[in-house]
Amino acid sequence: MNNFQEKRIPIIKIGHYLIVSIQVDMHDKLAIQLQSQILEEIEKTGAKGVLIDISVLEMVDSFIGRMLSGMASMASIMDAAVVIVGMQPAVAITLVELGLEMPGVDTALNMERGMEMLDKRIARMDEE
Amino acid sequence: MIQAFTYDPSWTELAKYDINNENDIVMVRQMVRQYAKNFRMGIVEQTRITTAVSELLRNMYQYAGGGQVTINDGNVEEHHALIVTFEDEGPGIENLELAMSDGYTSGAGMGYGLPGAKRLVDYFKIQTEPQKGTSVRIMKWK
Numbered sequence: 021m022n023n024f025q026e027k028r029i030p031i032i033k034i035g036h037y038l039i040v041s042i043q044v045d046m047h048d049k050l051a052i053q054l055q056s057q058i059l060e061e062i063e064k065t066g067a068k069g070v071l072i073d074i075s076v077l078e079m080v081d082s083f084i085g086r087m088l089s090g091m092a093s094m095a096s097i098m099d100a101a102v103v104i105v106g107m108q109p110a111v112a113i114t115l116v117e118l119g120l121e122m123p124g125v126d127t128a129l130n131m132e133r134g135m136e137m138l139d140k141r142i143a144r145m146d147e148e
Numbered sequence: 149m150i151q152a153f154t155y156d157p158s159w160t161e162l163a164k165y166d167i168n169n170e171n172d173i174v175m176v177r178q179m180v181r182q183y184a185k186n187f188r189m190g191i192v193e194q195t196r197i198t199t200a201v202s203e204l205l206r207n208m209y210q211y212a213g214g215g216q217v218t219i220n221d222g223n224v225e226e227h228h229a230l231i232v233t234f235e236d237e238g239p240g241i242e243n244l245e246l247a248m249s250d251g252y253t254s255g256a257g258m259g260y261g262l263p264g265a266k267r268l269v270d271y272f273k274i275q276t277e278p279q280k281g282t283s284v285r286i287m288k289w290k
Binding site: 045046048049078079080081082083108109110113114117119120 | 171
């Protein structure tokens with residue numbers, strides 16, 4: 021029963037980016053824990069972008085949706101961009117029907133596109 | 149607990165589960181997903197019912213501190229249905245009409261829960277009485 025409690029979601033740093041792959045069905049506390057874990061990593065590493073892979077998530081309810089958009093706004097205050105990658109089509113359909121908007125959240129079809137998106141964004145910021 | 153819903157004797161009870169903590173929420177929504185799969189529902193339908201169940205379980209846990217979920221398989225109005233019933237002994241909902249309207253929230257920034265869940269299923273019924281509790285039943289046709 022308590023096997024959910026012990027899980028921590030690993031955060032990997034590659035170049036300027038943090039990569040997070042959510043591989044488990046998250047309960048609320050784990051989702052909140054992940055949020056602060058990512059923010060701590062941003063602070064520690066000075067990462068410019070965070071890629072969150074949710075391709076194995078079979079469901080995103082309003083809580084997880086809100087957690088993801090909350091994370092995007094918090095990260096942006098810390099000067100890092102968040103891209104959600106790999107959302108399953110059924111999850112996207114359900115999110116819209118649920119009426120959940122995720123303001124400020126960028127999404128990409130897969131990890132590669134998400135990384136390109138962040139590359140462009142950082143290049144643009146460097147120019148300015 | 150308010151006995152808001154009856155269980156047709158012809159229905160099969162697939163599971164009955166007490167919700168006491170967050171792990172129970174994860175457990176039950178995975179269970180419902182599995183039943184939806186066994187029902188041979190398409191992936192979008194599976195996701196709809198699982199998401200609706202997750203929203204309702206969270207409401208129950210947040211506002212009533214828990215409750216009981218019953219999952220049935222049965223025929224309703226000529227449909228073969230997956231039936232999920234949520235019953236709690238929580239504070240009930242003072243203004244149901246308001247709670248069923250989009251964007252409304254009374255607690256920790258939820259909202260969406262009830263009207264959102266309703267949109268995801270084929271049948272949605274809620275009965276509530278202040279200080280007594282709330283019961284919700286949803287169904288998804290096969």
